[in-house]
Amino acid sequence: MPTVASLKGLQREIIDSHVKPDTFTGFVQVMTTLLPLAALWAFTALYTDRSYWLTIAATALMSLFLMRVFVLMHECGHGSLFGDARLNKAFGFLFGVISGMPQHVWSQHHQQHHSTNGNWTSYRGPLNIVTVDDYAAMNAQQQRQYRNARSIWLAPVAGFLYVLFNPRVTWLRGSFGLISHVVKGKIARPEVSIKAHAATFKTRYWSSQQEFRHMLWNNLVLISLWVLMAWLVGPLLFFICYTISISLAGAAGILLFSVQHNFEHSYAGHNEDWDHTRAAIEGTSFLVLPRWLNWFTANIAYHHIHHLSARIPNYCLVACHDEYQHLFVGVTRIKLSEVPGALKHILWDQHARRIISVAEHQATLRAA
Numbered sequence: 001m002p003t004v005a006s007l008k009g010l011q012r013e014i015i016d017s018h019v020k021p022d023t024f025t026g027f028v029q030v031m032t033t034l035l036p037l038a039a040l041w042a043f044t045a046l047y048t049d050r051s052y053w054l055t056i057a058a059t060a061l062m063s064l065f066l067m068r069v070f071v072l073m074h075e076c077g078h079g080s081l082f083g084d085a086r087l088n089k090a091f092g093f094l095f096g097v098i099s100g101m102p103q104h105v106w107s108q109h110h111q112q113h114h115s116t117n118g119n120w121t122s123y124r125g126p127l128n129i130v131t132v133d134d135y136a137a138m139n140a141q142q143q144r145q146y147r148n149a150r151s152i153w154l155a156p157v158a159g160f161l162y163v164l165f166n167p168r169v170t171w172l173r174g175s176f177g178l179i180s181h182v183v184k185g186k187i188a189r190p191e192v193s194i195k196a197h198a199a200t201f202k203t204r205y206w207s208s209q210q211e212f213r214h215m216l217w218n219n220l221v222l223i224s225l226w227v228l229m230a231w232l233v234g235p236l237l238f239f240i241c242y243t244i245s246i247s248l249a250g251a252a253g254i255l256l257f258s259v260q261h262n263f264e265h266s267y268a269g270h271n272e273d274w275d276h277t278r279a280a281i282e283g284t285s286f287l288v289l290p291r292w293l294n295w296f297t298a299n300i301a302y303h304h305i306h307h308l309s310a311r312i313p314n315y316c317l318v319a320c321h322d323e324y325q326h327l328f329v330g331v332t333r334i335k336l337s338e339v340p341g342a343l344k345h346i347l348w349d350q351h352a353r354r355i356i357s358v359a360e361h362q363a364t365l366r367a368a
Helices: 004-018 023-047 052-077 085-099 103-116 132-136 140-149 152-188 194-199 209-233 235-259 276-282 291-296 303-308 314-323 336-342 358-367
Strands: 286-288 333-335 347-349 354-356
Touching (some): 004 276, 023 085, 023 209, 023 235, 052 314, 152 194, 152 209, 347 358
Antiparallel strands (some): 347 354
C-alpha cells in the first residue's frame, strides 16, 4: 500500500498538474446552478395553488440547488472556481447572499479548517466533539445531552441555525454594540469623529472592518432580496419554501462535511505530531455518492483531493483522483448508506489519536 511519504514525494506534481481554473467552466457551473434555481421559484409562484405536492417537490429541489450554491461559494473562497480573482470575489459574494452566509467572513474561518485539518487540538469540527476524558467526566444526563445534540435528526435545526439564524443575529448584535459604542464615545468625547470612535470598537462577532463590511452588505442585500421575493411570490409561500429549503440544504452540508472527517478511527493528531498530508489521507474520507449527487455537491465528495490542495477546482477533482488513485487506496470510502453510522463517531481519543464512537469507548471501558 502506498505510504504518506510516497504521496508527499508526488504532492507537488499532483497539485501543479490539476490546479487549472477555467473561467468558461466556472460560468457554466454558475449558470447551471442559478438559472434552474430561479426557474424553480417561478414554478412555485405559478403552480403552488394547483398542487401542494408540486410545491413540496420544488422545495426539495431548491434545497439541492442551494447546497450546490453553498459549495460553489466555498469554491470562490478558495479562489478556484474562476481563473480571475475578481470573478471569484464577485460570485462568492452573490452565492453568499443566496445561501444566507457572509462569504468573506465564512471563508476566513474556513481557512482555519484547512490549515489545521487533522489537528483536533486546534479544530474540533462542526460537531465540536469532546475528548474521551471529557466525556467520561460528564454525568449520565450530560452525556445523553451531548449525544442527542449530535443526532442526525437534528440536522435541519442545525442547518437553520447555521445558515439563516446565526449570521443575522451575529450581525445585529455586533451592529447594536457598535452603535452603542459610538454613541457613548460621542457623548464622552464629542470632538472625536464618528469614524474614529468606530475604529476603537472591539467585538467577538468580527475581527476586522473588512469582515464587518461584508457582513453588513450581505445582510442588507439579502433582506432586500427577501422583500422582493415576498412581493413576487407572496410572503407566506416565500418564507415557508425558503426556510425549509435553506434549512435542508444547511443540514445536508453539515452532515456531509462532518462525515468527511468524523468516521471510524479517523486520524486525529495533536499540535506536536500533526501531519497535513497524513490528515488528508487518513483523516479525510472519500464519499462514494451517486453521480447526480456528486453534481449537486460539486464533487466535494472527493474531499481527500480537496485537502491536498484547495486550489484544485471542483471540476478537476475527479480527474485528479482517477489519475493518482493508486496513491489513495488508503483513503476511507463511505457510501451514502453508511453516513448515519459514520456520524456516530463523536469522541476524540486523544491517546490513540483517532476518532471513535461512544459504543467503542464504552466497550473499551468494559474491557478495562
